[in-house]
Amino acid sequence: MERRGFLKSLFSVLSLTALASFIYPLFKFLSPRAVSARLKKVTIARKDVPAGGAFKVNVNDTPVIVIHHPNKGYIALSRVCTHLGCLVDYDSATGRIICPCHGANFTVEGKVISGPAPRPLKKMPLLLKGDSILIG
């Protein structure tokens, strides 16, 4: 190989290495940070969730809805619609959970009844302790 060709190749390799060594830190810099493994529990009072009603709370940055169903008891579900991320609301008149963005309908247990949602709502762990409800 001639000296000029060698220098061209060397320059290309060094430039690509320099670029790659910049791109990796840039990628890590912009990547979302991992969620903390130590998740906090949130406590609400039972009286805050009347029979047939619902209560909204934030649990570990996730909007959650706690529903008090007369037959099924207390259910905690993520309010994030599995379609495109809008927040759902409980309609006590129909007993359904409805997404205001594209009309997805869910049961009180989070199962999809109709609409574009591809998956049920995520169930949140819930524990009844005396007069309190622990979520998370």
Next chain:
Amino acid sequence: MFERIYNWIDCRIGLTELIRKEFKEYYVPRDVSLWSTLGFVTLVGFLIQAITGIFLLTYYVPHPDHAFASILKIMNRVPYGWLFRTMHIVGANLLMIVLFLHIIFVFYRAGYKKPRELNWLTGAVLFVVILLFCITGYLLPWSQLSYWSTTIMTAIPTIIPGVGDYISRFIKGGEYVTGITLTRFFAFHVAFLPFILIVIAALHVFFIWRTGFSSLYDDPEICKKVVIYTGRPQYKDGKPFYPDFFNKYMLMMFVYLIAMFFIITFNPDMFLSEYAYVQADPLSTPLMIRPPWYFLAPYAMIRVIPNKFLGISIQLILLVLFLVWPFLDTGDEKNIRKRPILLGLFSVAIITWVVLTFLGRF
């Protein structure tokens, strides 16, 4: 005094000779029309966005606790703040209209055929960059409209199996749209994207300058028999760029400004919904949130096609086709009226886009 300044500059850089050679003695083809000025109008539109955006930067605060309040301050307390902010909003939408018309006209006139493939390629990349400007800028007011439109748009990549969730979280900087999303969108909107756009726009203008205006009477043998640059095509039977065509540039620029100020005066809320005036509430999704009108067609396509992944794949394929079109349509014929199949497909594409935009509103 101006003549002295002019002579001082002219002596040093040959301004008179430059104007004579590039403007007065450059003849544009006889078949160019007002439509050929749309590229210049797009450039003017973007300059207005840049200038008004820089003015807004002096008062805007990119933090979820202060962003909406800073916008309210600009609109209600800063002298003429309402004017610059409204120019920025109306300008963004008018820029998209002019941009779409420019793309349609260039396609219709086959302005992508050789030797102008690079003009089209840089123009297509500019189109994508401007869309990214629209996406990032939409979140900055931190209103209910901004927040929830961004939530929906950034959730669309989750449709892609495997990596979709990661891409969505990467764009947002986390699981949900938060202050992290706001600051990164702000950084992209005011720093990264302007830099990228200036570089690509400079290339785009350079290529246009080197290849000249596109005409249906261009020599189809160019770059075929002789594979070296033979200079910008000369159209001695055409019109001088200055003053004839330059006046058309100025006319269309003023038409654009008139349209902008007409909307600002009589219907400044034309492109905003009621939710643009309510601060973002991450715990309450309003009804009927929709993306801006220029994203309604892809939004409707995803909703209309039952398989969401197929819907997004079709759009990515269309985007790639759009970028590489000059390398697919390489025939010599430039007149689309002599190509009925292409004309038919082109018409169907435009009609489909209009119908999908209409459907996306509901």
